[in-house]
Amino acid sequence: MNQHLVVFVKVVDLKSFSQAAEQLHMTQPAVSQYIQSLERLMGVKLLDRTSKMVRLNKAGEIVYHHAVEILGLYSRMQSLVDDLSNTASGTLSIGASYTFGEHVLPHIIAKLSKQYPHIKPTITIGNTKEISDLVRNHQLDIGIVEGNFNQRQLSVENFAEDLMYIFTSAEHPFTQLEMITAAELKEETWIVREVGSGTREAAEKMFVSFGFIPVKVLEFGSAQLIKESVEAGLGITLLSQWATQKELSLGTLSIVNIQGMPIRRKFSIVTHSATFQTKAMEVFKKIAQTSIV
Known part of the structure; x- marks a missing residue:
């Protein structure tokens, strides 16, 4: 689930599947698969897509808001664990x-x-x-x-x-x-x-x-x-x-x-x-x- 959220947030932030794929060092079809998989897990479409732009719908806004918070908490959790043995x-x-x-x-x-x-x-x-x-x-x-x-x-x-x-x-x-x-x-x-x-x-x-x-x-x-x-x-x-x-x-x-x-x-x-x-x-x-x- 964590990687699904990473890909989703990146697509939303960049408003582009191709730019997200480039930054994540993935292929564009792989990015699309992650988004489709997340939408299946949520049971609803999250993005409105056209040939020129990617835009959040109402459900997507809810998922994006919590995805950013979840990823932040995950990163902080990892940092705390690392702190136990590192500088x-x-x-x-x-x-x-x-x-x-x-x-x-x-x-x-x-x-x-x-x-x-x-x-x-x-x-x-x-x-x-x-x-x-x-x-x-x-x-x-x-x-x-x-x-x-x-x-x-x-x-x-x-x-x-x-x-x-x-x-x-x-x-x-x-x-x-x-x-x-x-x-x-x-x-x-x-x-x-x-x-x-x-x-x-x-x-x-x-x-x-x-x-x-x-x-x-x-x-x-x-x-x-x-x-x-x-x-x-x-x-x-x-x-x-x-x-x-x-x-x-x-x-x-x-x-x-x-x-x-x-x-x-x-x-x-x-x-x-x-x-x-x-x-x-x-x-x-x-x-x-x-x-x-």
Whole structure:
């Protein structure tokens, strides 16, 4: 059954029998046989197939969702058994929200790979809600997120503090002022992240604490796009110190001086509450915790 699920998930992910066959080092007829066999076992068709595409039907969506979870549990089980007699090794699926994942995680992975070359990490970047949901559904071994999120079925460990500032372009009039008022901030165009992002949550809390609703808000799904838009003079934003170190050193972004800043927020390591900790997970957590001081 395990190989049936492996083939099925690969076909769905790639939306192609031929590409799945290539990646699995199988013939296309063999892939088709596995899918047909799985459909017989389930007693229902799982895929709608045309000459151009492969698409899940309703039954297929149910099987795919549980197949991903089953394969994740199987991999974790194998890693735990291997841990009994071996050093930290095997696959480790790591998720992180954008701020941490794009600006801090690469340095942690570099240390992990140097110290534990037999661990094979895979990285998923998403917003806080997406990463916590993937950990909850056993699709990720471990996640690093910020802000509030549904903690059901998750073990949560706070491990790092981040500082957030209001940023403008280097040419913005605010850079000539010693101190800015909340009334002046209200009139600016604010560039914010999408709903579900920890950075968006922090911005909305800041608006409440300053007692205003921005006159104009632009929503972008990438910190990099936000930074470039602010540099171009499109608006102002709230971002992490981790996400802006390069721009500050180059002088393309400036920090706004206003009472009550910076905003402090916690980053957390999340794992599934019912999951045994593999050695790979334990060493990753240790490296992550000691890398942030």
